[in-house]
Amino acid sequence: MRELIASICSGFTEFTAPESTVDNPIGWPGYEDSRRRAQERTGERESVACGAGKIGDVEATVVSFEFGFLGGSLGSRTGDRLEAAFTRARELGTPVVSLVATGGSRMQEGMAALSQLQRIAAQLALTRKAGLPLVSVLRDPTTGGGWATLGAGADVVLALPGAQVGFAGSRVRPPGDHDAYNAEAQFASGHVDKIVEPAGLPDELARWLKLLTGADGRPPEPPAALGAKTLPETGWDAVRAARAPGRPHADAYLDAYFDWRCDVSGDRCGGVDPGVRCGFGSRGGVTIAYAAQCGTATLPSGFRTAARLVRLADRLRIPVLTLVDTPGAANDAAAERAGAGPSIAELFGAIAGASVPVTTLVIGEGGSGGALAFAAPGRTWVTPDSYFSVTSPEAAAAILKRRDDQVPATANQLRLRPQDLVELSVARGIV
Incomplete structure (x- = not known):
């Protein structure tokens, strides 16, 4: 000893x-x-x-x-x-x-x-x-x-x-x-x-x-865009850009943003979501917490891990950066049994109740409530190769009983492009 x-x-x-x-x-x-x-x-x-x-x-x-x-x-x-x-x-x-x-x-x-x-x-x-x-x-x-x-x-x-x-x-x-x-x-x-x-x-x-022990309380600045710099002309163009295979994902953004970082792992309820990164990083000698989606459907354990991270950061007075990138919350039977709804509600509540500043950048797909749960009201930015939508164009077409060939037109109607999100005051700006 x-x-x-x-x-x-x-x-x-x-x-x-x-x-x-x-x-x-x-x-x-x-x-x-x-x-x-x-x-x-x-x-x-x-x-x-x-x-x-x-x-x-x-x-x-x-x-x-x-x-x-x-x-x-x-x-x-x-x-x-x-x-x-x-x-x-x-x-x-x-x-x-x-x-x-x-x-x-x-x-x-x-x-x-x-x-x-x-x-x-x-x-x-x-x-x-x-x-x-x-x-x-x-x-x-x-x-x-x-x-x-x-x-x-x-x-x-x-x-x-x-x-x-x-x-x-x-x-x-x-x-x-x-x-x-x-x-x-x-x-x-x-x-x-x-x-x-x-x-x-x-x-x-x-x-x-x-x-x-290294926070200074200032709101985090959103990361710079690492992917496409040109805004999409149509909603379907925005969706395709966000789904492009070579688009930068969360790890690339976190590595570029922080000088060094340490991940936390797990929801303390028996689950780990490999598609969510949470932890604390040092940027210019100042600590910022992060919760980032990595482009996959987010599991209930991912939402709970992010909520755990936000609550801890809030208690330690450490500002938070979140990165949104998911086609949506996992919605299969296993996810429902694991508490998809309650876990999303838990993260919504953690961010809404946080007294420290939370900054969000949408870096890819912003699929419905599973993406919105990671987003900070009033402090969300978007990259040129991202979109944010009430639901995916495919799901919207299915709900409206439209043919598959009408999905691109449906995407255009949803007004999900980065510039649309700024105009609708969903996002503060495009990085």
């Missing part, structure tokens, strides 16, 4: 541990001896050490677990230390980095131990309310209440390769798919933002803390 702290944090100063009168709350036989042996074996007085130091260029509060001390379990004294550390972080105004390695609540303390999860949850809530970032690193193992509070409750969740991660510990799981209980599976299911090799962890944490 101490080696890990030293590798990521310079000038670490441990907080004074609070005095505790709790010793053996339920009279577990031999508990005092177990604690004494754990202290002799690890050199630690409890399963967690807390202090302050510098990670990269950012002062941070660091919470680190010692798994060798009774399995890194959470007991009453652990709760005392964590509560004091989070309180001190709010006093200092520093982000909190939790290096988690725990088997869960300490059995030898019974419900006195389990109730520490409520204390931890309260401290997380207070720290979020204070607008301070929370970053967790999932080490091996991260299970039980440690995963369900400090681990999964962070804003950004990083994990070491192969780490055991799951609410159920290895000795209490039902037989079956044990591959679900690791960092890679949690990443694939949208519960972890990134798998980080141990050697790269110091730099990764430094990058994240720099991003999460």
